[in-house]
Amino acid sequence: MVPQIYRAKAINCHAGCCSLAYLCLISVNIMIQTQDAYNNWAKTYDTVANKTRDLEAIALKAVLDDSRYDTILELGCGTGKNTIWLSGKCDQLTAADFSPEMMAIAQQKVTSPNITFKQVDITHAWDFGKADLITCSLILEHIENLDHIFRQAAQTIKPGGKFYICELHPYKQLEGSRAKFEMNGELHQLEYFIHHISDYMQAARKHGFVCDDLQEWFDNDDKTTTPRLVSFLFSKK
Numbered sequence: 061m062v063p064q065i066y067r068a069k070a071i072n073c074h075a076g077c078c079s080l081a082y083l084c085l086i087s088v089n090i091m092i093q094t095q096d097a098y099n100n101w102a103k104t105y106d107t108v109a110n111k112t113r114d115l116e117a118i119a120l121k122a123v124l125d126d127s128r129y130d131t132i133l134e135l136g137c138g139t140g141k142n143t144i145w146l147s148g149k150c151d152q153l154t155a156a157d158f159s160p161e162m163m164a165i166a167q168q169k170v171t172s173p174n175i176t177f178k179q180v181d182i183t184h185a186w187d188f189g190k191a192d193l194i195t196c197s198l199i200l201e202h203i204e205n206l207d208h209i210f211r212q213a214a215q216t217i218k219p220g221g222k223f224y225i226c227e228l229h230p231y232k233q234l235e236g237s238r239a240k241f242e243m244n245g246e247l248h249q250l251e252y253f254i255h256h257i258s259d260y261m262q263a264a265r266k267h268g269f270v271c272d273d274l275q276e277w278f279d280n281d282d283k284t285t286t287p288r289l290v291s292f293l294f295s296k297k
């Protein structure tokens with residue numbers, strides 16, 4: 061895990077026309093708190109082109125399609141991209157997020173009676189009750205402490221239960237891909253952390269998970285390019 065902390069130096073000219081943001085009148089990268097960022101991003105999250113968001117929806121359905129669960133806990137449900145589909149795979153779904161604006165959009169979309177929304181910051185201790193499946197889609201890049209996530213997941217998942225994770229691939233992050241959005245003509249970049257595949261595997265093993273499935277997901281399925289996403293399906297022993 062490589063923490064990437066905001067520094068003034070990290071503000072770069074987005075257009076590539078100069079090295080210092082204050083010289084550039086075209087656009088700047090502005091780093092803002094993750095929760096505030098998602099509250100602002102909520103308005104455009106579903107509508108602006110986003111290959112990472114769209115490919116993850118494909119990955120989740122491909123990895124989880126064959127199974128059904130009593131209870132699912134969806135962490136970082138956002139605007140509900142996966143929520144309705146997951147609610148059809150279980151008797152009871154808890155969808156959690158710390159951004160009220162993102163969740164409000166998810167709540168407008170869903171009508172299924174088996175979904176409970178919770179506004180929760182998952183960097184704190186979890187109190188969700190037991191689950192057969194936990195999902196994390198595009199959330200862990202914003203969370204520094206993977207050990208905390210796997211510890212809480214191990215306490216929450218029933219024996220034999222599953223833990224699905226799909227995140228921006230660390231290689232893609234190393235090439236400069238970031239969660240970011242445009243607002244009022246400015247580019248806002250979110251705080252992020254790079255978790256290597258070995259970081260996930262070691263945190264999983266430490267907390268009693270085994271890896272059932274690991275896949276890398278490429279734009280247009282083109283394996284000559286850097287993978288955009290990595291997905292894991294872990295089982296709790």
Ligand SMILES: C[S@@+](CC[C@H](N)C(=O)[O-])C[C@H]1O[C@@H](n2cnc3c(N)ncnc32)[C@H](O)[C@@H]1O
Binds near residue numbers: 140157183
């Ligand atoms: C990129 S969005 C992904 C949303 C959805 N899972 C998807 O795939 O479209 C990341 C979501 O994680 C949420 N999030 C980030 N850090 C969080 C935290 N510490 N606790 C709870 N939610 C968090 C954000 O509010 C946001 O809705």
